[in-house]
Amino acid sequence: MAQAYICNAFTLYIHSNTARNQFMNKKIFLSLCLLYTTGLRAQNSRQIGAAGGQEALSLKKDISYLSSNELKGRQIGAAGEQMASTYIQNALGKDKLVVSVQTVEFVKLRMATAQCKMAVNILGLDSIAKTFTLFSEYYPLSQSSNKDSITANWVDCGYGIVDKKTGKDDFAGQTIAGQIAVIRTGYFAMDEFPDSLWDEASNLSAKILAATQRGAVGILFIRGNNKIAAPSGSLNRSEKTQNIPVFFYNSTGLFPRAPLTLVSHIRVFKGQGQTVIGYRNNHKKKTIVVCANHDHIGVNEFENSAKVGSQEIHNGANNNASGVASLLALAHSLKGKRYNKNNYLFVSFSGEEMGALGSAEFLQHPPQQLKAKNNPLGKVNYAIHLQALGRLDPDSKLLSISGQGSSPAFHRAIERIQTDTHQLRIAPNAPTETNTNTDSKTASYLLESFAGASIPLLAMSTGINEDDRRPSDDEEKINYWGLLASVDCAKQVIAALNKKGKLPLGKNPSR
Incomplete structure (x- = not known):
């Protein structure tokens, strides 16, 4: 009952934006987060720590900016996507990571020109x-x-x-x-x-x-x-x-x-997006890749909205500003003895909404930090993908974790995750609504792609909802309790695997 009361109070805070109460709200917010983490300690004998309050504030700050109208839906190649890229670069730089950018090319338009020809010749x-x-x-x-x-x-x-x-x-x-x-x-x-x-x-x-x-x-x-x-x-x-x-x-x-003559002359208009990469060098042999994507649908320029014909801004707060905010939270917190047995590469892909262009480019042309001898990806230990983590269903409370079959070590690590089951439950590979949507297709593609490169991958998501890929996917609908708990689950998995060395490949990488 106390947990539910605190959760409701937290929700009231997170949507309160009046300037007059800003300072007091911040103090209340931090206190509520501390109460929540204290409750978790009592029920689960584990600690999220006093930093939980500040982490929640950072998550809200990141999602609020990335899903603001100012960025106009972060369509790849548009000004808003470049602004998102710059924001992510700056955030990773503040955490003293080595930051780089990988260009992602995409086709904006193909247009038949007057030089096309179809003709019948004289025999x-x-x-x-x-x-x-x-x-x-x-x-x-x-x-x-x-x-x-x-x-x-x-x-x-x-x-x-x-x-x-x-x-x-x-x-x-x-x-x-x-x-x-x-x-x-x-x-x-x-x-x-x-x-x-x-x-x-x-x-x-x-x-x-x-x-x-x-x-x-x-x-x-x-x-x-x-x-x-x-x-x-x-x-x-x-x-x-x-x-x-x-x-x-x-x-x-x-x-x-x-004879017939066919002349094809199609003009191709191309654009560019930016995948952002941040590297933390712990001087270890293996590297963990933590990835998400920051591009979204924009104003439906390429007609990939679930709301057919819409020309509104698609802010994509849950899909996938929540995933990027989670990535930045992990980049800030994966330090110290619990996490120091691997290097870390944090990757925010661009072009995923156009057919997983960013992740494909990354795997085909990985950064030098991942190269070992003749294998361009030889230093990768495993990967974690963060997608749509901001709308934990208040009834089912399910966090779906796919890809356990890509390494036997994953299942054991996930079994050790401790959560308040009144707030969040783990649903490994659950046949929920998540597995029939666009986010699931993205996760499935990544699981197959990384498996093809002999890299185990876990994909985490709280699933989609009626706002997915629509103009109504806005920040005020984010479930920050669920998001905090989901980020903590990712930390627990990484901590549990910290001393396991190179993870073995599993037999069912897509499950």
């Missing part, structure tokens, strides 16, 4: 019989190469279906290599049988893969029939491109038996 002559009009008659698809020109004979590949289950192969008996594959969208009688066994094999990606594997030098889709929707003419910046032109011709008709 036997090196001249054009007919040129088609860009956008109204044809257009390049997202999978098309950016710059390419090809003139070749074409071959009718039907619907381009390859399905092992039914034994269907529309490419069978034809020479595809060195030719342009003309493929109809959809599948035969698609409007009459929308749930056909060929539905999965009829998507564009499957057909493109089948044609390229058979040596096609260009791909031209045409309509299967006029009832089948045309593929999008918007060039997806994140789509994997082929090294050949891939076009769509907005007609059901074929062409004369003469």
Whole structure:
């Protein structure tokens, strides 16, 4: 009962912002934090310490700035993301870490230019019989190469279906290599049988893969029939491109038996983000990587908001200002004998909202501090990922910790975590709502990526809620009690593993 009373009082404080009571509120706040930590000592025989109050104030300060309207949602490459990067650099520098920045390049826009061409040649002559009009008659698809020109004979590949289950192969008996594959969208009688066994094999990606594997030098889709929707003419910046032109011709008709010319000329606009790295050198052989991401959705410039069509600022207080604030709290506190058997590398990625660009760049081009002999990541012991830690559910009180299977040492360390179960419970690899959302996909990608580099990784999150990736993910909704407890759990795991040396790899890194 006392714990609940203190928690409610804490919540009242944390949302009180009147200037008149600022000094008194700060004193009350520190007192409440001390009461909370005292209660934890009594119930769990462990200490968070008197610094808990100041840590909570720092968490609030960091989240308040990173999720303020001033930063306009921290979209990668935008001014707000650069401001967040500078803030993180300064915070790490104050803790006397060696700070560096890694540039993350991303594609902002792909746009077809007037230099694109689709034409039918005159048979036997090196001249054009007919040129088609860009956008109204044809257009390049997202999978098309950016710059390419090809003139070749074409071959009718039907619907381009390859399905092992039914034994269907529309490419069978034809020479595809060195030719342009003309493929109809959809599948035969698609409007009459929308749930056909060929539905999965009829998507564009499957057909493109089948044609390229058979040596096609260009791909031209045409309509299967006029009832089948045309593929999008918007060039997806994140789509994997082929090294050949891939076009769509907005007609059901074929062409004369003469060579076709396809010229792909797509302009690519690029931007840059900044991954921030802070290194604490304890002069040990191994290094622990603590990571989060500071970029978010901005004002939905790239239409990745959960609120379709929104142009509002997406402040991303929980996702993932809370993770970055937790990272900064750990950077400040992982000192002394409890934590001195490893070096520490604190990494705040950029570009994660655009498809984990920052973490991919980090693993492909890691900083020199992690290099051991011929292995660029040879000094890494293990990693901890902090994502959306600020909205601990008041009913379930679950902190999800994924990745225990990446090292057997993790399970034993997590079993030793002591918490007030009235305030927080550990849910290792729990099949909660967290595991079906975007944050879970990010965690899963990181688990797989780090496992591929032979690095054990734990991913910590309190899960998502109705505000995730929406303009309503604001600072006043942060559960600071849950955030403090989650940060403390991370400290306990690191302390428990302090003297374990290099952690062994587990057999199930993605669990």
